[in-house]
Amino acid sequence: MTGLSTSETFSSGTAEEEAYLYVLKAIRTGRLAPGTRLIPEDIAGEIGMSRMPVREAFRRLSTEGLVLIRTNRGCVVAGLSVEEIYEVFEMRSVLEGLAVRLATPRLDGDDFAELERLLARMQRGDQASDDWVTPHREFHEYLCSFSRRPKLIRQIARLHAAIEPYLRIWFHHAEKPVSADEDHRVILEALRTGDAARAESVIERHILDTAPALAAVVGETRQ
Amino acid sequence: MTGLSTSETFSSGTAEEEAYLYVLKAIRTGRLAPGTRLIPEDIAGEIGMSRMPVREAFRRLSTEGLVLIRTNRGCVVAGLSVEEIYEVFEMRSVLEGLAVRLATPRLDGDDFAELERLLARMQRGDQASDDWVTPHREFHEYLCSFSRRPKLIRQIARLHAAIEPYLRIWFHHAEKPVSADEDHRVILEALRTGDAARAESVIERHILDTAPALAAVVGETRQ
DNA sequence: CTCTGGATAAGTGGATACACAAATCCAAAC
DNA sequence: GTTTGGATTTGTGTATCCACTTATCCAGAG
The missing domain is CATH 1.10.10.10 (Winged helix-like DNA-binding domain superfamily/Winged helix DNA-binding domain)
Incomplete structure (x- = not known):
């Protein structure tokens, strides 16, 4: 989904x-x-x-x-300019921050297991499909789904759809963005502590930190 | 506009x-x-x-x-349920928070004067049109416009449009929401200090605080 | 050869037409 | 009086059609 x-x-x-x-x-x-x-x-x-x-x-x-x-x-x-890519990431950062803040108290052990599983699929690029983007999206979506805010979830999905083509370019250009893997571990760790405010700021930072790398690749392929 | x-x-x-x-x-x-x-x-x-x-x-x-x-x-x-009203306010809070954070360093003296003017119009319900909602929206829009983020601004406008009918009901039901006037003074004050993080959290709080009062009126008119 | 302008083609916005789905209404059965 | 089932009406979804705008192409002028 x-x-x-x-x-x-x-x-x-x-x-x-x-x-x-x-x-x-x-x-x-x-x-x-x-x-x-x-x-x-x-x-x-x-x-x-x-x-x-x-x-x-x-x-x-x-x-x-x-x-x-x-x-x-x-x-x-509709392509995105570099400025627009930043803008979308800024919006995602606060919206997913909100979603994660709301999700944090609702996560239990099984949910963490599922998140771990998605993370693992992401790390090995998934079964031969050579696709890092799909499990990455699923990780974020699964997490956000616990916020139980339909409009919020949908809006995040829309923003993600807008940048997804660029994530794929990034993935094909550089190899699998390895720094993100560590990021996601840190996110999981923060979630486990149950500290909603901390989880929110960690995911905000994670998303904002992704933007420049992506913008760089996109800016490059445009010259 | x-x-x-x-x-x-x-x-x-x-x-x-x-x-x-x-x-x-x-x-x-x-x-x-x-x-x-x-x-x-x-x-x-x-x-x-x-x-x-x-x-x-x-x-x-x-x-x-x-x-x-x-x-x-x-x-x-599409009417909004009480839960949905809260959801929209939550989304607005983080998005307008972001917008104000970005806007803060761009505001100068003339801009504050304009914001004061909109505030005054709001307080006296505007010229005989008996309309508090329009200047209220204009205040927020004017402020957000300084973020220079078109997609962000548009998204905030959409969320506002969804709750505007309910704001009008509120305005007609109770008298002019007087607590909001103080809130807006506090916002202006925070903006003047140039402290973006503080401005962000002040506006987040302002928006979230508005939600329960509005939800109450709406819940009431539904029985 | 490059530039200009006008014929021609391609594509868009909008109106109309038609088949089908759903809602409404009403009468007969209970 | 209430319920049920079927005709009738209303409205939706899609296809087709037409007028007009924009893009393309080509010939003649410079």
Whole structure:
């Protein structure tokens, strides 16, 4: 689960929903790179529907910041500038800080075990899929889910979706960001103490510290 | 300026934009109360267009949480439960905290004068319009604008739009929330010291402290 | 060769049309 | 009087169509 498929609209068999999930996945996985022009008719063709539901999916993606619609000029995948990457990380830092603060008192032994498991998957890049990003996201999402704040969780998921393509570039560019592994250990440790304020500040710091490295890689690939 | 009219889509003369702003305003001002069913055809009629652009406006509003779309069952104005009101205030507290932290070093004397002016308008309920909410929003928006973080500002505006109807109920129910006036003085004072961390925590506290009073009034009017 | 402008193609926003789902209403059965 | 089930109405989701805007391309002027 990604937290985004559960949007305000109940997911169900509508064409709009299908189009939304289809484009969302393509953007998150990087198949549709920032700047790519999205032509409703083409996408509609790919998944067998007319372009109306695709247009509506674009609206949703646009509000979520994943896509940019300019009047009469179509829809493009919304890249982030370096400043915007920092901005998204700043927002994530305080929102996930809040989520973790609320989650801390609700975690028990089994939950820590699950978090450890996700951490392990992350460290070995997971089964042959060569994917560090997915378990990383799952770690954060699993943690945030204990806040029991649906709107908060969804908002965090949206912000994550916006940076996910760049995380993948980072992962492929440098090797697996090794410093993050230590970070996550520290987070787990703080959580175990049950000190909500400390857990909050640790995760805030963790997220903010990730930003410059990511921004550097992205800035580099743009020259 | 509300911060919402400047959405991801450049505002311009499209029908969708017009429909969006029309419904947004109606919800914010309370003309369309939570739970009200929104029938695309009717709204389209009111502003002279077909229902397609109205539907697209609904999608946007839905993503912003102001409206709820259930498949094949139409669109209703999304009320907030008491828990959700708390949730929105929690999110606002950390996001506005961040915004104010970033804004603090950028404020100069003229800006304080403007903030004082907005505060004064707020205290006397503004010129006969009997409206405390608008200058209150403007105070917060003006302050946040100095953070220079477009996405952050927009997100805060969205959260504010969701609670604005309830602020109006509060304002009409009780008289002008007088405790808030003192709060805002304290905020200004903290800002003047230039201590970003202190300003951040003061505004976080201010926002969180507002929630219970509002929740109480709302819970009351629901029985 | 480069630049300009206008024809042509491509694509967007919006309106209309139609099939289907859900809600409503009403009458018959209990 | 209440309940049940089916016609009718209302409204939603999607496809198609049209008008208009923007992008592309190409020929002629410089």
